[in-house]
Amino acid sequence: MSLDQIRRWDSGALAHGVNDPFGQGPLPWLREREHYLEGSGQLLPWYVDLAAIDGGRTGTRTLPAQRTARSRREPGPHNADDVGLQIKGYTACSSVEPGGAVDFHVTVNPAQQFLVDVYRIGAYDGGAGQITTSPRLSGIVQCPPLTAGRTVSCHNWWQSWRLQIPTLWRPGAYVAVLTTADGYRSHVPFTVRSPEPADLLLVLPDVTWQAYNLYPENGRTGASLYHAWDEHGGLLGEESAAVTVSFDRPYAGAGLPLHVGHAYDFIRWAEREGYDLAYAGARDLHAGRVDPTRYRGLVFPGHDEYWTVAMRRAAERARAHGTSLVFLSANTMYWQVSLAPSPSGAPDRLMMCRKRRPDARGRSALWRDLGEPEQGLLGVQYAGRVPEPCPMVVRNAGHWLWQDTGAGENDELPGLVAGEADRYFPRTALPEYTERMLLAHSPYEDGTGALTHQETSLYRAPSGAYVFASGTFAWSPALDRPGHVDRRVQRATANLLDRVTGRTRPAAPGPR
Known part of the structure; x- marks a missing residue:
């Protein structure tokens, strides 16, 4: 090795x-x-x-x-890894209401004391505020993960610490930072749900986060819905990857999910702007722990590629009720997945997706192959990867979304088409709407060198709900990522959320 x-x-x-x-x-x-x-x-x-x-x-x-x-x-401190397993952990539930408890399962190698510092993501100096610190805890080397085929689970780990969430804690996205006495560190994200409704419900994509999780990323046993390892430590592709992955395991590497920064960028900006936010995870939407019709809008701030049927039905029910839907990334709702209990009976701890392995009717697990293209809810759908960041080209600049942004027709917003992109597919059915507008049409070359394009979409459902899809990975980072902030995107997002929530603000000052 x-x-x-x-x-x-x-x-x-x-x-x-x-x-x-x-x-x-x-x-x-x-x-x-x-x-x-x-x-x-x-x-x-x-x-x-x-x-x-x-x-x-x-x-x-x-x-x-x-x-x-x-x-x-x-x-x-030094970040732990999945080879040495200096310190790694996960929570028995990824979201909890104030007054509940979060149980941590942690392995420490070699066995020694460790601390847990809990941060909340938000409008703090540095982007996160330290909320509490655990007492010194005794760490042990936990049993190796259990494996069944490509599925890896650590549900056999002993509980290491219970964090009781005070009722006065603010709902939000939290990160527990685990640090050993000898200076190694890892991370465990969790969500404190909102017991009371707010203007906007922020839905964190924990289902998609787990789909990408290759833990343990050690060249032997780890597997995600994308990759696994061969006997020589080589990385195998999707055809050999896991079909079932467990939530009962840490995230690979430093312990934070891939793409987690997209959600955190939005949170920092939205809290600084003063929006009334409630918080939940995708599995809360799936299990019915949150009622999406109680909010003026649902915001999906990060890459949100994997959806259960229950999640989609909840979003459709919200739209029909007049609750707006705001999708700030691309490649949303691409794969259909199902959730099942863990071997110990805990609900929704296993995720299954056969991806391109055909079912009895020869269909893949793509929503579009199963007869419900994502465009039927989003207004656009996944087009492909973007090899190099490209400009977003503004269309319909007179629309209220672009008001006071300073953006003109055909203006280019540098680097705003990046990662992955969506577009409108003319041969795919659109949702019912009373108004519809494409607000960006951005050419770029795909991985083969062919010219294609990205599009940003907004439509209004018959219920009055707005449905916005940015169609690019780069939208949320443009809100608050150092080096990527674009004030035009910030103002456009504020225009959208103000329209959704009924909030008013003064017009931006004109040029001097």
């Missing part, structure tokens, strides 16, 4: 074969070391490019001259 192979596994994006230029995104605790301006003692923000500190450039922006001094680097 070479060091290069281990680094490749630990990279995540390479192992999953996903072209996502944004990845997990910047998070304040993911830096390996603290960085200070030499001679000043000033701690640098976690998103600053060190090359820029040394006189280089960050994107197209040069830092001020007074910040060209070299930084002093202090030692910090």
Whole structure:
């Protein structure tokens, strides 16, 4: 086993074969070391490019001259991996209401004490606020995961710690940071659901996150719905991947899901803008733990590719009730999946998707192959990957979505078509609507060099609900990702959410 192979596994994006230029995104605790301006003692923000500190450039922006001094680097914690398993963990449930409890199952190698620092994602300095810290906990080396074919499960791990959620905690997206006494660190995301309705329900795509999870990413036993390993540690493709994956296991690598940053980008921006948000996971929508008709809008902020029938029916019921749907990524609702109990009987802990393996009628698990193309809800559907980020080209600039953004007809928004893209398929049925508009039409070359295009869609259902689909991975990062922020996208998103919630704000000042 070479060091290069281990680094490749630990990279995540390479192992999953996903072209996502944004990845997990910047998070304040993911830096390996603290960085200070030499001679000043000033701690640098976690998103600053060190090359820029040394006189280089960050994107197209040069830092001020007074910040060209070299930084002093202090030692910090190291991210755990799936080879050494220095510390890894998962929760027995991914979402809980205030007053409930979150049970952590953690393995520590070698056995030693560890701490759990709990952060909430939001409009804090650095993008997350530390909420609480556990007492020192005794860590043990847990049993190896159980395997059944390609399915890997750690439901045989002992419980390590119970976090009781106080009733005064704010609902939101949380991350537990696990740190060993010898300085290794891993992460466990979870959601505190909202017991009361709000204007907007934010639905975190935990089903899709698990589909990509290759844990353990060690060249032997890990498997996702995309990949598995052969006997030589080689990465196998979709035809040899798992059909069933378990939620009872950590996430690969540093412990955060692939694409999680897309959701966190939206959360930071939306909380800073003051929107009234409730929080839930996709499995909460599936299980009926949240009533989508109680909200003015449902927001799907990140890559949300895997949907159960129950999830789709809940979204359709919400639309029919007049609840708007806001999809801020691409390749949404592409695969149909089902959920089942774990071997211990806990509900919705196993996910099944046969993908391209045909059923008795020769159909794949694509929603469009099963007779319900995603365009029937979204207004557009998945077109393909985008090899290199390309400009989004504005269409219908007089529409209220683009109001006060400064965007004109055929203006190009650099880098806004990236990762994966959706478009309108003329031969596929559209949903019923009273108004419909395509708000971007952006040409790009696909992986074969053929010219194709991306489109952003908005329609109004007969119920009065709006359904927006950005049609690109890059929309949420443009809201709050350092180096990717686009103020036109920020204002367009505000226009959309203001229309959905009935909120009013003053017009943007004109040019001076």
